[in-house]
Amino acid sequence: NAGVMQNPRHLVRRRGQEARLRCSPMKGHSHVYWYRQLPEEGLKFMVYLQKENIIDESGMPKERFSAEFPKEGPSILRIQQVVRGDSAAYFCASSPLPSGGAADTQYFGPGTRLTVL
Amino acid sequence: SQELEQSPQSLIVQEGKNLTINCTSSKTLYGLYWYKQKYGEGLIFLMMLQKGGEEKSHEKITAKLDEKKQQSSLHITASQPSHAGIYLCGAEGSGGSNYKLTFGKGTLLTVNP
Numbered sequence: 001n002a003g004v005m006q007n008p009r010h011l012v013r014r015r016g017q018e019a020r021l022r023c024s025p026m027k028g029h030s031h032v033y034w035y036r037q038l039p040e041e042g043l044k045f046m047v048y049l050q051k052e053n054i055i056d057e058s059g060m061p062k063e064r065f066s067a068e069f070p071k072e073g074p075s076i077l078r079i080q081q082v083v084r085g086d087s088a089a090y091f092c093a094s095s096p097l098p099s100g101g102a103a104d105t106q107y108f109g110p111g112t113r114l115t116v117l
Numbered sequence: 118s119q120e121l122e123q124s125p126q127s128l129i130v131q132e133g134k135n136l137t138i139n140c141t142s143s144k145t146l147y148g149l150y151w152y153k154q155k156y157g158e159g160l161i162f163l164m165m166l167q168k169g170g171e172e173k174s175h176e177k178i179t180a181k182l183d184e185k186k187q188q189s190s191l192h193i194t195a196s197q198p199s200h201a202g203i204y205l206c207g208a209e210g211s212g213g214s215n216y217k218l219t220f221g222k223g224t225l226l227t228v229n230p
Contacts (some may be wrong), residue, residue: 042220070182
């Protein structure tokens with residue numbers, strides 16, 4: 001049973017370009033969570049999505065960042081006009097049910113390491 | 118907002134030694150997760166604790182949540198090089214946002230053979 005998959009694993013962008021990060025949840029999981037890990041900091045929640053719906057985007061910057069989880073295909077985290085401060089590891093997690101409680105553990109992917117030059 | 122403090126920040130032990138990592142919360146913990154992270158890899162789920170006084174074990178790793186539900190510890194017995202990595206504690210959010218995990222900064226464990 002494949003785990004959470006993310007690609008690309010490493011992404012280099014120049015300032016002003018767009019970054020698209022993809023996340024394929026585990027089979028049977030319809031809840032996806034994105035987290036960002038800045039250097040020397042803990043993981044921070046960004047957004048929670050179900051299929052075709054954004055449930056909570058309270059941790060996502062209001063500008064330049066967007067996320068989607070279409071009916072078909074992976075979840076996408078999109079960062080427009082990247083700046084150096086966007087350099088970080090972006091992790092996606094998935095759960096079969098809304099996470100909260102022992103039965104709904106979030107399982108994490110390997111992350112995408114974004115470097116903005 | 119909830120904050121999690123982990124101690125120590127880093128730890129170097131000799132293979133075969135026991136060790137303990139602590140995670141202290143500024144607020145009551147409703148659900149506490151322990152993950153292990155290796156560089157370049159994702160987080161591997163270890164254990165989840167919910168009840169005050171709860172203790173869980175998996176192989177040589179034991180996690181405990183104190184009665185007051187504000188502190189958790191992770192204990193590794195007879196450490197091995199395979200235990201090396203970054204250990205992260207994560208807390209569920211409250212008020213209907215329990216999916217929103219808050220993480221500590223991690224404890225870097227090195228096990229010397």
